[in-house]
Amino acid sequence: MRAVSVEDLWWRYQASSEWTLKGVDFEVEKGEFVGIVGPSGAGKTTLCLLVAGVLSKSVKGVCKGKVELFGKDALRTSVKQLSEEVAIVLQDADTQFVTMRVLDEVAFPLENFGLSREEILERVSEALEFVGMKGYEWKHPHELSGGQKQRVAIAAALAKRPKLLILDEATSDLDPLGKREVLSVIRKLREGYDVTAVIVDHNTDDLVEFVDRVIVLEGGRVVADGDPRAVFSRIEQLRTIGIRIPQPTELAFRLGAANGELPLTVEEAVKALAPVKDRLRLLDGEVLENPSRSEKLVSFTDVTYVYEDGTVALNGLSLNVWKGEFLAVIGPNGSGKTTMAKLMVSLLKPTSGRVEVMGVDSRALSPTMLFSKVGYVFQNPDYQLVCDTVYDEVAFPLRQLGVDEKVVKERVQWALVSVGLNGLEETPPFFLSKGERQRLALASVLAVKPQLLIIDEPTTGQDERNSRRIAELLVQLNKSGVTIVVITHDLRLVSEYAERVVVLNNGRLVTAGSTRKVFTEHLETLASIGLEPPPVARLMKELVGRPALTVKEVVLCERA
Amino acid sequence: MVDARKVAVTAVTAGLCLPLALFAIILVPIPGLPAASGFWIPAGFYFVMTLWFGVWGALGGHIATFLAMGYFQGFTLQVWADGALGDLIAPLVALVAFKLMGARPELKNRKDRIAWLVGVPIASLVCGLWVHTVNLLFGVITWPFWWVGVLTYFIGDSLAVFIVGTPLLRSLTSYVKQSPMYIWRD
């Protein structure tokens, strides 16, 4: 039986003149796990919400076409009726947590459906056990990590015993540990539940492990639909669209070494490349770390920071940020990365120890004194956008400095061109896409030409195209002399762009050094704190005993 | 029928306004007046939410005021009857003003702006009258201080609504109009 049948589906939001979905056609068989990938703005979430039957009844728009769910017309059947068969887990773990306790959260939909108490308790127990949250029944949401909240969301979805489960970027906002926890649940879904799944995710390295089929959406249209291997072998097309290719696939394609099928996972790639492993070489990477850096922009000397509730966020941290470097700060959630960043911009003052910013003790500084020298871009750009137009947004900090309007105009133009938002000066910021808002937040910081730029999770929740765009912009800025500090969970970004890495855990410095050194000598340490290096690093470590940082570093020689 | 959208409006409005109300009481206290604020920041938000989403926004403001004032003053009948109910009535008065004048929250034309400029002070005055009459009935104040209380409420609420609410309406109404919860039909 068909689980989902989408026929010539068109959707336009009322406020927009453009169609978001343009004649989407696909089917999902019962029991199938289908992955949907596509750049930001492709219409993935819109499609998921239409399939779930909720968008067409909740949001003003124009809809054409047909969506059938297990034989029911999803566009006309009430959400209430559909909600018993469809469950959706959204990206924002907090907003979808509507009760005050884990037990209540999982039971909530079952209570609404009028199931008996005994049945509710049984299903809740089963679902919590399945997602590994048994024992957490009485916990409140603020006591849970992002990964735990998403697992509870999945439990609440599974407790309904839905026929269709939709996961819309459920892991995008999570740290690596949280992602791993949620992915491990998704992996075993087939064993535990008789469910059809539609999974939307940017991270194709993970997605390929558990989907039977991949659908690629671009500009509201399906541009590819089929077996993951077949879809991801269309590497050039996918790159143009802006979709991340799984690294093992990309590597095998580049080397031309896989006879027949391209591998999708590290394990498959190890097998596929085993015959040629003696011919594999790692290029000596560029000496990315510049040993001649001697001017400190920021120094931490034995810094401890304790929050009001007693949490020790940093414990005796000592390190320097050198002028001109591209530094990545990595670590699991709660390791102290954001606290470290806030100390650098003087939003916080150290409990003990000393932080110096450009030679001055941070205790004598304030954020408003530093903002023209040190820029900070938040993970969620929405916190930073306060003006009515893109132009005003970028001009805001310049006007706070009392800069002449003529200069403001020049700087705004320059900043907008740098981030590719020129032409959108009169657009209200909240009408921009997420990627555009991120770039706008960056532009507003760049306009004051800071010497140091701190950027928090620039690629989280972004598609490949935007991630690359932002990363390459950071590289350009770095080349022009701006010191870059990136706080990130994205180890692919780190391995491809960062010169030096600082690893934090539990408020302490675990290690620091060139990216190559840290990824070569400390792979196990990183793994022990939940940081998984990019697939190519693991793959090459398996094959040749040494990790590679990027796919480009690996070459296939004529002879062994 | 109370559907999910209406509950979402009320809950989010209340959730948004509650911490702001707590800040308003702490940051801008009025000397001598217990747990009152000279600049009632949340008013700017729940007035706007009411104009966009109707009575459910006002209910959110009501819940937030009750919880915030109760945090400092205890969750008593007096707190509910004066501040909380007053903050339910005020934005509804502004909404009625807009409806009667056929105005819209975008503040695009003269009619809209007049409705805003007239509706907000009237609403704040009504709120002040309500709150201090209730305080009078509870015996907390006497007549000579009744008008002082009304005046401070009138000024504090109007200021906050104009300063906070005006940029919100101007900047965001076009964005919010896409929402199915928006009550005005073009």
Added chain:
Amino acid sequence: MEKGKVRTFFTYVDERYMLVRAHPAVKIVSLVVLNIIPWIIEAPAPLAFFLASLLLAASLMKAPLSKLRNYLPYLLLVAQAVVLSYVLGSRIPGNVVFIEFPWGCYVTDKTLLYMGSVVLRISSMLVGSTLVFLSLRDTDVVYGLKSLGVPFSAAFAFNLALRFSALFLDDYARVRDAMLLKGAKLDAGNPLERAKLLSRTAVPLMVIAVRRMQDLSFALELKGFPPSGRRTFLYQFQWSRFDAAAFALLTVATAGVVIAKIVSPLLSFPGWPFV
């Protein structure tokens, strides 16, 4: 969590506090009654008696009376406001005139009694409400209101509001940080300039709120909310002897106060409230 403590909406209380285990309907009715009774009573002696009885009952029920200390600053402020109001702005005839002001107001012995009444009234409401709120668990509001006939959706909105307030508190802190990092001097300049800058924080907060509203409504709908047919309530509260006794006592007390107010001058203060 400490052993022997129970988590309630706002804090942790001793599990021996009897009201914690009461039926949610009893808690909600207590909240109403403990506010209505002092509102009806005007005379200071009965109010003092009521307050003393309340404190004694609370003590016998093992209520966390030490938590009431948090409200002392407010009570002092109320007392100050009441004193100011009545000393400068009242004309209550009495047996002894202490001060007479040029504007016609004066202070008598009855003025002092009135002031005492008001403070006792506010204190009684405060003590009663606080003791009930300290016993409220997160399910009590929804279940208590529901058992009194309030639609589940409305009661649930209250709970949701508390859930979301924590999220927005976090958001506000981030928006404020972001403003500082854009050079906005939020703590300097004249009040109007600061107010204008602060008002800019409203925009991102509101954008986040509207987006959350949309996502929340999707999430609720897909969780089958609001329920259209019969809804199951996971928690079941049985009426105990304590609940029945409490309910009876509250009913009798309220009825008694209303009747006494109507038939006798015992609870009244002559000339109240317009003095």
